[in-house]
Amino acid sequence: MKLISLALVVLLGGLFMAATADFPDWGDPASPASVHVSPRYIEKTMEETSVPNIVTAVLADYRGYDTMFETAVVFTAGVACFLLLRRRDPRPGPERIYRHQATGVIVEMRHKPAKEPAGEVFARIDDDWVPHDLIIMNVCRLLIPFIQLFGLYVIAHGHHSPGGGFQGGVILGASIILLALSWDLRTAMGRLSEAATGLMSAVGVFIYAGVGAMCLAMGSNFLDYEALGPLMFVDPVHARSLGIFFVELGVGLAVMATMVLIYKNLASEGRLDQGL
Amino acid sequence: MIWQIDLAVLVLVVICAIGALAVKDLVGASILFGAYSFLMCILWAVMGAVDVAFTEASVGAGVSTVFFLAAVFRTSRRSKD
Numbered sequence: 001m002k003l004i005s006l007a008l009v010v011l012l013g014g015l016f017m018a019a020t021a022d023f024p025d026w027g028d029p030a031s032p033a034s035v036h037v038s039p040r041y042i043e044k045t046m047e048e049t050s051v052p053n054i055v056t057a058v059l060a061d062y063r064g065y066d067t068m069f070e071t072a073v074v075f076t077a078g079v080a081c082f083l084l085l086r087r088r089d090p091r092p093g094p095e096r097i098y099r100h101q102a103t104g105v106i107v108e109m110r111h112k113p114a115k116e117p118a119g120e121v122f123a124r125i126d127d128d129w130v131p132h133d134l135i136i137m138n139v140c141r142l143l144i145p146f147i148q149l150f151g152l153y154v155i156a157h158g159h160h161s162p163g164g165g166f167q168g169g170v171i172l173g174a175s176i177i178l179l180a181l182s183w184d185l186r187t188a189m190g191r192l193s194e195a196a197t198g199l200m201s202a203v204g205v206f207i208y209a210g211v212g213a214m215c216l217a218m219g220s221n222f223l224d225y226e227a228l229g230p231l232m233f234v235d236p237v238h239a240r241s242l243g244i245f246f247v248e249l250g251v252g253l254a255v256m257a258t259m260v261l262i263y264k265n266l267a268s269e270g271r272l273d274q275g276l
Numbered sequence: 277m278i279w280q281i282d283l284a285v286l287v288l289v290v291i292c293a294i295g296a297l298a299v300k301d302l303v304g305a306s307i308l309f310g311a312y313s314f315l316m317c318i319l320w321a322v323m324g325a326v327d328v329a330f331t332e333a334s335v336g337a338g339v340s341t342v343f344f345l346a347a348v349f350r351t352s353r354r355s356k357d
Contacts, residue, residue, distance in 0.1 A: 026323065055327040154330075162326040170334040177342055259339055266346040276349055 049240040051159045059164065060244040064223035068208050070166075071251050075205045078258035082198070085270035091127065098122040099132065126184055126274040140182035147175040155252040159241065165251025169204075172252065173259030185268055185275030188260075194272055197261040204254025208247045215243075223247075277322055285322070289315045300355050302348045310341035 024031030041054055041062065051057040059067050096109040101123055116124075125132075148171075155168030180188035212223040220227030225243025226236040234242065267275035292312035299305045313336030320329035 053327075162330045164327070167327075167330045167334045170331075170339050174334070174338050174342075177339070181342075262343060263339075263346060266343060266350065269350050276346060 048237065049244065050237050051241055051244060053159055053161065055162070056158045056164050056244060056248075060247050061223075061225065061240055064212070064247065067165075067247070067251065068205075068212065068223070071205050071208055071254050074255055074258050075201050078197075078201050078261045081262045081265050085265040086272075087270045089271075091271055091273060093127055097125050097127060099125045104132070124186065136182050140178055144175050144179055147178070148172055151175065151252075151256075155248055156245070158248055159244065165248035166255055168248075169252035169255025170259060172256040173263075176256075176260045177263045180263065180267070180275055185264065185272070188275075189264070189272065192257075192260055194261075194264070197257040197264070200257035201254045201261060204250045204252070204257065207250030207253065211243060211246050211250070282319075282322060285315055285318055289319070302353055302355055303345065305355070306341055306344035306348060309344065310337050313337040313340070 024033075028034065041058055045051060045054045045057045049057045049061055051061075095112045098107045098109065098117060099105070099122065100107065101121060106125070107122065151168045151171035153168075154163035154171060155165055158164035158168070176188055176192055179191065211225070211228075214231070215224045215227040216222050218227035218231065223243075225240045227239075228243055229236045229239035232239060232242060264272055264275070289312060292308050292315060296305045296308040296312060299308060313332055317329045317332040317337060320326075320332055
């Protein structure tokens, strides 16, 4: 069986390699991909949308439908992860484990306490116990605000530099995941609860589709941001630039919340009480 | 494009891809796959597709490696075949 698969892989790989010989040269202006609509985008993007980064303009304006349904796909992935993994039964084993902050003594509680001990003296820790590392925790605590600021910059500056909703959303989500990895899942859940992630991923998709529907309500085509000009008191070219910004915000929100949602469910076996 | 750098990165991509398939330890395979994504990101950047490179770096090398690791730690660490 292994030999057959190897032979198949070698055969298919050889076919692919032979096919690449027919490819147009890298960066060839006469290649079929560069002669159809690309020249129009390159010539007209600046005067039609006032967005210097053509990639962003094509993604969020000229090909707005694609990006909307990509966001819907990300949202669907998050919902699928939630439906497959989320479970309500408690984890077997000791009910709660606490660490005395000053001495490092570990206390096991057989039954769930009626009242949580004060966080200053006793801190709850995970069952699969990992050493308490002050350096990792504090370095990550210092880094996370800057990572989040960079994520917001990537979303908002997508018009002028590489970036946009997807990348910025992933960076924002990764900052929360870093918090969950370096501290614990409970801390991250305290910052961004399960309800918040679910709501934000849905609201992100809703913002995108809502901007499109608003264009429809203003008497234009779906996702034709020019129609939003009178609402925002700007000219149509500026309205397209702003419309791109709004949908990028929606994409960023949805992607960030979905990344955190998927990580939480994966890392805690769907129980959302303690993670890696 | 400097062809020496291009060749070195391409060879490393192939090595990482084969390594990620061949390694029995799934944590090692995840890390190798992250390295593969990062080298692909370098290739995209060299070819001038900076937006794609950015996406590859954040999604491919960053978040998906973490997802793979989380899944590996919650299932089994050794691959059967």
